[in-house]
Amino acid sequence: MTRVVYYTASTLDGFLADPDDSLDWLMRQDLDEHGPQNYGEFIATIGALVMGSTTYEWVLANIKRNGEPWYYPQPTWVMTSRTLGTPEGADVRFAQGEITTVLDELRAAADGKDVWVVGGGDLAGQVADAGQLDEVIVSVAPVVLGAGRPLLPRRMDLRLVETAPNGAFVTARYEVLGALKEDRPNLDG
Numbered sequence: 324m325t326r327v328v329y330y331t332a333s334t335l336d337g338f339l340a341d342p343d344d345s346l347d348w349l350m351r352q353d354l355d356e357h358g359p360q361n362y363g364e365f366i367a368t369i370g371a372l373v374m375g376s377t378t379y380e381w382v383l384a385n386i387k388r389n390g391e392p393w394y395y396p397q398p399t400w401v402m403t404s405r406t407l408g409t410p411e412g413a414d415v416r417f418a419q420g421e422i423t424t425v426l427d428e429l430r431a432a433a434d435g436k437d438v439w440v441v442g443g444g445d446l447a448g449q450v451a452d453a454g455q456l457d458e459v460i461v462s463v464a465p466v467v468l469g470a471g472r473p474l475l476p477r478r479m480d481l482r483l484v485e486t487a488p489n490g491a492f493v494t495a496r497y498e499v500l501g502a503l504k505e506d507r508p509n510l511d512g
């Protein structure tokens with residue numbers, strides 16, 4: 324069955340990127356490409372991706388800077404209210420508004436594999452708000468930034484499924500339980 328998974332890296336204080344959308348603090352970290360929660364094993368489970376436009380524009384800038392081809396063979400949805408370009412050879416589809424419609428399309432495209440919510444944090448939050456975020460897999464870098472783009476700006480409970488060190492990172496996989504217990508209606512009272 325298709326699972327919807329938010330797989331990402333974060334600082335110890337819960338930021339995906341610094342306030343200028345730089346990931347330089349992340350790219351210089353020591354990582355075992357064959358270690359726990361590695362990207363190669365993860366991406367093999369993925370049938371479709373969704374990302375916000377800031378993340379998309381970071382990917383576009385990065386492949387241009389490094390002279391690389393588009394990273395993802397899977398169909399990729401980009402959430403945006405703007406008109407953005409598509410790199411050569413990329414299967415990119417643009418969408419806006421309610422995430423539930425897009426999730427239906429993502430699940431169909433994934434064809435039994437999982438859906439990757441690439442980020443950012445609010446997009447993962449939109450998926451969680453729709454009750455459709457199954458897992459959060461995060462690699463925590465030994466960095467604090469004090470400010471930046473938040474990992475998951477919502478109030479939620481999760482259950483720790485597994486954790487392991489990988490190079491400089493602590494990796495952790497969580498099952499999403501839903502709204503924070505303290506925010507749920509007290510049906511006994």
Ligand SMILES: NC(=O)c1ccc[n+]([C@@H]2O[C@H](COP(=O)([O-])OP(=O)(O)OC[C@H]3O[C@@H](n4cnc5c(N)ncnc54)[C@H](OP(=O)(O)O)[C@@H]3O)[C@@H](O)[C@H]2O)c1
Nearest residue numbers: 332339340344375376377378381402403404419420442443
């Ligand atoms: N650490 C990591 O591994 C990691 C992973 C992912 C991302 N990142 C970085 O983290 C940062 C995330 O940036 P961000 O928090 O700004 O998030 P983002 O999700 O990448 O982009 C947010 C933008 O996406 C568009 N959008 C989102 N939901 C939409 C919807 N339902 N309908 C229409 N448009 C929608 C809006 O822009 P417009 O409508 O104006 O286009 C919104 O401002 C980026 O710098 C990214 O590179 C890091």
